[in-house]
Amino acid sequence: QVQLVESGGGSVQDGGSLRLSCVASGRTDRRYAMGWFRQSPGKEREFVAAIGWSGASTRIGDVAKGRFSVSRDTGKNTIFLHMNNLKPEDTAMYCCGEAFGRSPAEDFLEYNLWGPGVQVTVSS
Numbered sequence: 001q002v003q004l005v006e007s008g009g010g011s012v013q014d015g016g017s018l019r020l021s022c023v024a025s026g027r028t029d030r031r032y033a034m035g036w037f038r039q040s041p042g043k044e045r046e047f048v049a050a051i052g053w054s055g056a057s058t059r060i061g062d063v064a065k066g067r068f069s070v071s072r073d074t075g076k077n078t079i080f081l082h083m084n085n086l087k088p089e090d091t092a093m094y095c096c097g098e099a100f101g102r103s104p105a106e107d108f109l110e111y112n113l114w115g116p117g118v119q120v121t122v123s124s
Helices: none
Strands: 003-006 011-014 018-025 034-039 046-051 058-059 068-073 078-083 092-099 110-113 118-123
Touching: 003 068, 003 092, 003 110, 018 092, 034 058, 034 068, 034 078, 046 068, 046 092, 058 068, 078 092
Parallel strands: 011 118
Antiparallel strands: 003 018, 018 078, 034 046, 034 092, 046 058, 068 078, 092 110, 092 118
């Protein structure tokens, strides 16, 4: 059974950086797109970024454009979310998901497997 586990969350100051990781354990022949979403109390879930199965194609959400990027190490079944210039409004629980398909997807309904999430807190 495949499981997703995120890491790298924590607390940073306004303008700081973090790198989140998401490892897919279990079967190693994963060939699905993966993505990052976030949610904070009282707010709807937001699409952050997604990457195709090969790593060649990505999509970046409006909340992340110009500051975040996503990458993938296919050999290690791991994706990364590189977050720069973090702002207090980026404070949220960040979750990674594995999509049904191979192309990066922005709709969370296109994902069928989720990790437990990691907390990111940005203080001013």
